[in-house]
Amino acid sequence: MTDQEILAGLGEIVEEIAGVPADEVTPSKSFVDDLDIDSLSMVEIAVAAQDKFGVEIPDDQLKDLTTVQDVVNFVAKNAGDSA
Amino acid sequence: MTVDRETVVVTGLGATTPLGGDAVSTWAAMLAGRSGVRRLTEPWAEQLPVRIAAPAAADPAEIVGRVQARRMDRCEQFALVASREAWADAGAPEMDPERLGVSVTSGIGGIGSTLAGYDILKSKGWQRISPYTVPMLMPNGSAGWISMELGAHAGAHALVSACASGAEAIGYGIDMIRSGRADVVMAGGTEAAIMPLNIGAFAVMRAMSTRNDDPERASRPFDKGRDGFVLGEGAGMLVLESLSHARQRGARVYAVAAGAGYSSDAYHIAHPAPDGAGVTAAISRALADARVNPEQVVHVNAHATSTPEGDPLEAQALVKALGSAADGVIVSSTKSMIGHLLGGAGAIESVAAIFALRDQVAPPTINLEDLDDDVPLDVATEPRPLTKRGAEPMAVVNNAFGFGGHNVSLVFTAA
Numbered sequence: 001m002t003d004q005e006i007l008a009g010l011g012e013i014v015e016e017i018a019g020v021p022a023d024e025v026t027p028s029k030s031f032v033d034d035l036d037i038d039s040l041s042m043v044e045i046a047v048a049a050q051d052k053f054g055v056e057i058p059d060d061q062l063k064d065l066t067t068v069q070d071v072v073n074f075v076a077k078n079a080g081d082s083a
Numbered sequence: 084m085t086v087d088r089e090t091v092v093v094t095g096l097g098a099t100t101p102l103g104g105d106a107v108s109t110w111a112a113m114l115a116g117r118s119g120v121r122r123l124t125e126p127w128a129e130q131l132p133v134r135i136a137a138p139a140a141a142d143p144a145e146i147v148g149r150v151q152a153r154r155m156d157r158c159e160q161f162a163l164v165a166s167r168e169a170w171a172d173a174g175a176p177e178m179d180p181e182r183l184g185v186s187v188t189s190g191i192g193g194i195g196s197t198l199a200g201y202d203i204l205k206s207k208g209w210q211r212i213s214p215y216t217v218p219m220l221m222p223n224g225s226a227g228w229i230s231m232e233l234g235a236h237a238g239a240h241a242l243v244s245a246c247a248s249g250a251e252a253i254g255y256g257i258d259m260i261r262s263g264r265a266d267v268v269m270a271g272g273t274e275a276a277i278m279p280l281n282i283g284a285f286a287v288m289r290a291m292s293t294r295n296d297d298p299e300r301a302s303r304p305f306d307k308g309r310d311g312f313v314l315g316e317g318a319g320m321l322v323l324e325s326l327s328h329a330r331q332r333g334a335r336v337y338a339v340a341a342g343a344g345y346s347s348d349a350y351h352i353a354h355p356a357p358d359g360a361g362v363t364a365a366i367s368r369a370l371a372d373a374r375v376n377p378e379q380v381v382h383v384n385a386h387a388t389s390t391p392e393g394d395p396l397e398a399q400a401l402v403k404a405l406g407s408a409a410d411g412v413i414v415s416s417t418k419s420m421i422g423h424l425l426g427g428a429g430a431i432e433s434v435a436a437i438f439a440l441r442d443q444v445a446p447p448t449i450n451l452e453d454l455d456d457d458v459p460l461d462v463a464t465e466p467r468p469l470t471k472r473g474a475e476p477m478a479v480v481n482n483a484f485g486f487g488g489h490n491v492s493l494v495f496t497a498a
Contacts, residue, residue: 017150017153018150019148019149019150019151040215041154041214043214044213044214047210047211
């Protein structure tokens with residue numbers, strides 16, 4: 001899975017759950033500050049990302065995933081480990 | 084002795100009901116005597132003894148939008164839709180947010196979200212439950228959402244008293260203004276409970292109509308052939324405002340929210356006290372609170388749900404409360420058309436009572452073909468003109484009673 005594929009998949013998830021258009025989900029954006037996503041929706045996004053990409057995102061690591069790039073990197077690094 | 088107090092008026096109305104997506108279309112359909120009851124065609128209804136209900140005419144999820152609908156229970160969506168209408172109807176006043184309050188409730192709360200969350204818990208595990216489940220299931224969720232929508236900081240409240248909830252919320256809103264805590268209060272009730280568990284649970288109490296082959300004629304308050312209530316869904320909202328605030332901004336005034344009366348039967352958790360004393364007390368207290376004489380009352384929007392037990396009991400209690408003045412009162416049960424909206428009932432029926440006062444016409448009670456011998460009242464079966472009795476302003480009464488023995492009566496007078 002390329003970073004671009006992960007980004008596209010994440011964009012779909014964010015649009016579905018939080019209503020933010022997928023094309024606004026760009027690497028440098030912060031989920032809270034730029035995309036206006038609250039912590040409850042972030043939990044939902046994380047669960048959807050786990051299902052879509054086949055990764056585990058432990059709670060203690062979820063809080064460090066503040067930007068879109070953080071999630072892309074996390075998925076790129078961990079995808080396949082648990083699949 | 085009476086003391087000076089703030090007069091509370093109604094300056095905005097909103098509703099979404101089985102008859103229409105707003106208050107105006109609902110009222111027009113009521114005057115036309117239309118039924119919002121239909122056969123439930125969903126597969127889950129097949130195994131139930133009750134396969135009829137009165138679903139909302141407009142899907143609230145489409146109105147609030149897909150993403151917002153993911154975070155709000157259907158009952159909260161109804162409440163938001165109706166409150167937006169009421170707020171716009173009141174002229175969307177620019178005001179101090181510290182003086183704007185909310186009193187919006189539900190009889191059951193987000194039961195659909197509770198059940199959906201439990202299904203996911205069992206099938207997919209706790210991690211897949213929506214993180215919005217708690218705010219969706221809590222009965223104060225609607226009050227919270229509306230406070231955010233309006234930016235209301237005077238307090239958001241959600242009194243719960245089963246099927247009396249919507250009326251009680253309006254009474255509390257009146258108190259908020261009288262006590263000086265707020266100048267304007269969004270007050271009302273909402274319900275979205277057309278689901279197998281609720282229908283099964285009411286059916287097992289033998290409280291619901293099983294006239295499955297004839298949905299539009301199933302809800303028949305005061306009729307000899309009534310066999311229980313029909314479950315409806317939706318919300319009703321009133322913008323309550325101090326008269327001084329309304330005058331200051333030149334607001335249109337529908338009616339005076341003149342008073343509220345309460346009692347508790349302290350008798351049985353789900354049966355009304357057979358002597359009807361609690362109902363009589365609530366009505367009498369509401370009239371006293373409103374400083375209204377029984378002779379002023381021209382119309383009652385009755386609680387009358389179409390159950391064999393409740394309807395005559397209310398009718399007789401009404402006669403006791405109004406005395407000889409009961410003779411000139413025209414009574415309606417709009418539940419004949421929209422079914423029973425539980426926590427939304429008292430709110431929507433207050434909207435109907437206020438429209439009746441404004442238009443000076445009582446809505447019909449449809450399906451009333453053979454008046455119960457134990458109902459000594461003039462029940463309207465078609466729209467009936469309301470005429471002022473004496474020199475004092477016309478008054479209308481709305482009753483709402485709930486499991487738990489809660490009795491609430493509201494009085495509105497002509498502006």
